[in-house]
Amino acid sequence: MVTDTPRNDSLLRALRREPVDRTPVWLMRQAGRYLPEYRATRARAGSFLTMAKTPELACEVTLQPLARFDLDAAILFSDILTVPDAMGLGLYFVDGEGPKFERPIRSAADVERLAVPDMDRELRYVMDAVRLIRRELAGRVPLIGFSGSPWTLACYMIEGGGSDNFSRIKAMMLDQPALLHRLLSIVTDAVIAYLSAQRAAGAQALQVFDTWGGVLAPHHYREFSLPYLTRIARDLLRGDGDDRTPLILFGKGNAPYLEELADSGADAIGVDWLVSLEEARRRTDGRVAVQGNLDPAVLYGSPAAICNEVRRTLASYAAGGDGTHTGLVFNLGHGLSPDMNPEHVQALVEAVHEGSRRSW
Amino acid sequence: MVTDTPRNDSLLRALRREPVDRTPVWLMRQAGRYLPEYRATRARAGSFLTMAKTPELACEVTLQPLARFDLDAAILFSDILTVPDAMGLGLYFVDGEGPKFERPIRSAADVERLAVPDMDRELRYVMDAVRLIRRELAGRVPLIGFSGSPWTLACYMIEGGGSDNFSRIKAMMLDQPALLHRLLSIVTDAVIAYLSAQRAAGAQALQVFDTWGGVLAPHHYREFSLPYLTRIARDLLRGDGDDRTPLILFGKGNAPYLEELADSGADAIGVDWLVSLEEARRRTDGRVAVQGNLDPAVLYGSPAAICNEVRRTLASYAAGGDGTHTGLVFNLGHGLSPDMNPEHVQALVEAVHEGSRRSW
Numbered sequence: 001m002v003t004d005t006p007r008n009d010s011l012l013r014a015l016r017r018e019p020v021d022r023t024p025v026w027l028m029r030q031a032g033r034y035l036p037e038y039r040a041t042r043a044r045a046g047s048f049l050t051m052a053k054t055p056e057l058a059c060e061v062t063l064q065p066l067a068r069f070d071l072d073a074a075i076l077f078s079d080i081l082t083v084p085d086a087m088g089l090g091l092y093f094v095d096g097e098g099p100k101f102e103r104p105i106r107s108a109a110d111v112e113r114l115a116v117p118d119m120d121r122e123l124r125y126v127m128d129a130v131r132l133i134r135r136e137l138a139g140r141v142p143l144i145g146f147s148g149s150p151w152t153l154a155c156y157m158i159e160g161g162g163s164d165n166f167s168r169i170k171a172m173m174l175d176q177p178a179l180l181h182r183l184l185s186i187v188t189d190a191v192i193a194y195l196s197a198q199r200a201a202g203a204q205a206l207q208v209f210d211t212w213g214g215v216l217a218p219h220h221y222r223e224f225s226l227p228y229l230t231r232i233a234r235d236l237l238r239g240d241g242d243d244r245t246p247l248i249l250f251g252k253g254n255a256p257y258l259e260e261l262a263d264s265g266a267d268a269i270g271v272d273w274l275v276s277l278e279e280a281r282r283r284t285d286g287r288v289a290v291q292g293n294l295d296p297a298v299l300y301g302s303p304a305a306i307c308n309e310v311r312r313t314l315a316s317y318a319a320g321g322d323g324t325h326t327g328l329v330f331n332l333g334h335g336l337s338p339d340m341n342p343e344h345v346q347a348l349v350e351a352v353h354e355g356s357r358r359s360w
Numbered sequence: 361m362v363t364d365t366p367r368n369d370s371l372l373r374a375l376r377r378e379p380v381d382r383t384p385v386w387l388m389r390q391a392g393r394y395l396p397e398y399r400a401t402r403a404r405a406g407s408f409l410t411m412a413k414t415p416e417l418a419c420e421v422t423l424q425p426l427a428r429f430d431l432d433a434a435i436l437f438s439d440i441l442t443v444p445d446a447m448g449l450g451l452y453f454v455d456g457e458g459p460k461f462e463r464p465i466r467s468a469a470d471v472e473r474l475a476v477p478d479m480d481r482e483l484r485y486v487m488d489a490v491r492l493i494r495r496e497l498a499g500r501v502p503l504i505g506f507s508g509s510p511w512t513l514a515c516y517m518i519e520g521g522g523s524d525n526f527s528r529i530k531a532m533m534l535d536q537p538a539l540l541h542r543l544l545s546i547v548t549d550a551v552i553a554y555l556s557a558q559r560a561a562g563a564q565a566l567q568v569f570d571t572w573g574g575v576l577a578p579h580h581y582r583e584f585s586l587p588y589l590t591r592i593a594r595d596l597l598r599g600d601g602d603d604r605t606p607l608i609l610f611g612k613g614n615a616p617y618l619e620e621l622a623d624s625g626a627d628a629i630g631v632d633w634l635v636s637l638e639e640a641r642r643r644t645d646g647r648v649a650v651q652g653n654l655d656p657a658v659l660y661g662s663p664a665a666i667c668n669e670v671r672r673t674l675a676s677y678a679a680g681g682d683g684t685h686t687g688l689v690f691n692l693g694h695g696l697s698p699d700m701n702p703e704h705v706q707a708l709v710e711a712v713h714e715g716s717r718r719s720w
Contacts, residue, residue, distance in 0.1 A: 174660075174666075214634070217633045217636075295576075302534070309534070
């Protein structure tokens with residue numbers, strides 16, 4: 001386990017709500033198809049899954065955005081569905097259709113067959129990638145590990161892929177709630193083991209992506225997503241003080257639950273662009289760091305417009321607290337898309353550093 | 361203009377926040393592909409657009425769900441894109457891809473060419489359908505007319521169809537905000553003329569669908585969607601007292617703005633399932649009626665689960681105010697889908713009436 005503080009530790013300091021020289025910024029899906037060098041690696045690999053499952057290739061694409069942009073963190077290149085894949089569901093990708101499972105969960109017997117995968121065997125390729133990336137980063141910036149949330153993984157596991165209406169998981173939620181809780185409980189154990197293994201392999205911060213929690217009515221979110229996020233935050237042993245490996249809970253559509261998420265024990269809450277950072281900071285009241293939250297579509301605007309929106313986002317966060325940017329990790333409210341312009345990403349990163357440095 | 365009170369006037373009473381014997385219920389997309397009789401009419405018509413543009417066919421499908429279910433309102437069968445179509449954009453449908461425009465708005469010159477269509481010429485088929493439906497309804501239940509919101513129509517007009525990321529309209533919003541405001545202003549004039557003409561033809565309540573307002577960051581929603589909704593509510597002359605034609609503002613993702621929407625001058629706010637009715641009622645504080653908000657996916661559950669969720673929704677509304685259901689119009693949080701079971705819709709409608717009658 002490597003625990004050295006990275007030379008640029010602004011992400012870790014911001015997650016601990018300590019002052020920083022300039023607000024750290026990283027971007028969800030920063031290693032992705034919008035970069036020509038990523039597309040080249042992917043073409044060489046032959047498939048997305050080969051790339052994700054080959055530590056050398058995963059390391060290569062993880063580092064690509066850092067070679068271009070002054071980002072303050074690397075995030076492991078992987079897929080949120082590695083865990084259910086390791087549970088035997090058979091992950092595959094169809095071009096233009098997204099991820100699918102060969103053996104989705106459709107019955108109580110399917111749920112009973114599920115078990116927490118062995119991190120050193122079925123998911124060893126992820127831990128090898130984490131170790132390799134840490135070595136290649138050589139202490140430049142921290143490495144973020146991640147997992148999908150239990151609810152979000154369950155969506156894919158039960159629907160068998162992406163979904164517009166989540167009809168299968170919602171039918172199970174309504175008609176077989178105990179069965180769904182059983183599934184979520186096993187998946188939660190797997191997520192905790194997975195994040196713990198990534199931390200042991202060298203991940204210096206951890207993020208849980210609750211991509212689909214926001215499709216739930218409040219009483220369903222509070223029963224089927226929130227408690228499992230809270231259990232992860234509670235059970236994931238993360239050390240103390242400066243040694244603590246911080247945990248970020250990101251959720252699309254999590255704005256109604258910010259107070260509850262801030263009480264979960266997580267170090268930071270990642271929010272989408274549908275809530276102002278002023279409100280997010282005020283409602284979490286300095287108990288956690290806040291990560292977010294530029295609308296990714298802002299990158300379709302001109303560099304001047306991007307700078308303007310970045311400044312507005314920074315000012316919004318400052319207005320929600322003591323006027324400083326302490327405790328802010330700048331990010332998008334969701335991931336980068338393949339049709340985005342790398343020069344605009346460059347403008348964004350520079351605007352964050354420029355705009356947050358100026359205010360100190 | 362027909363102004364007689366319908367025999368079942370519970371919708372109109374609920375929208376005026378007057379007591380009713382049982383909570384009125386209608387369902388977005390209640391005339392739709394989930395009904396075999398609808399699919400038969402559509403097959404006979406040959407295309408969705410022929411059906412929408414032929415008053416006799418539009419009337420036929422509007423009445424179909426009323427023949428099956430004890431619904432408390434009819435809603436005009438039409439499409440939200442009739443207005444931009446009448447503005448010359450050339451609406452067409454590709455199976456499995458949704459609506460598209462032959463001539464989307466891509467330049468300032470395109471915007472300058474836009475004008476409010478003549479309601480008696482380009483949109484006469486809609487008014488003829490309204491008149492015919494009113495005649496066929498024969499005073500049984502009220503007829504709801506509708507329009508898309510300016511922002512939502514602008515999304516389709518600029519993107520040229522549906523969109524995952526709204527990259528074109530958001531680029532215009534960021535880089536040419538004055539041009540987008542010009543477009544929204546013309547569209548708002550058209551929406552007001554369109555709703556006024558539907559009212560004159562016999563629509564007894566009106567709904568604006570702001571389907572895509574919820575993709576905007578709060579500062580953008582408050583600049584590019586909310587003010588136009590407010591102008592509609594203000595400028596649409598709707599009479600006084602019992603003669604007033606009530607206006608419902610429905611918006612997906614409008615939960616952050618309930619207070620502002622309640623101040624718009626509209627009679628009711630329609631909400632999706634991402635906010636509890638308890639909260640929606642409390643935050644609008646009896647100033648407007650509230651419409652909603654069952655997660656449509658609840659219809660994938662069993663009839664017993666549907667009844668349970670309906671009762672929970674009714675109780676939530678009651679808990680947000682004086683313990684009664686006064687001022688509630690029951691609906692889904694979004695529309696019905698083609699793969700839903702009509703028997704489950706039946707169970708829902710009965711559960712609303714049963715559950716709301718019981719509590720009086």
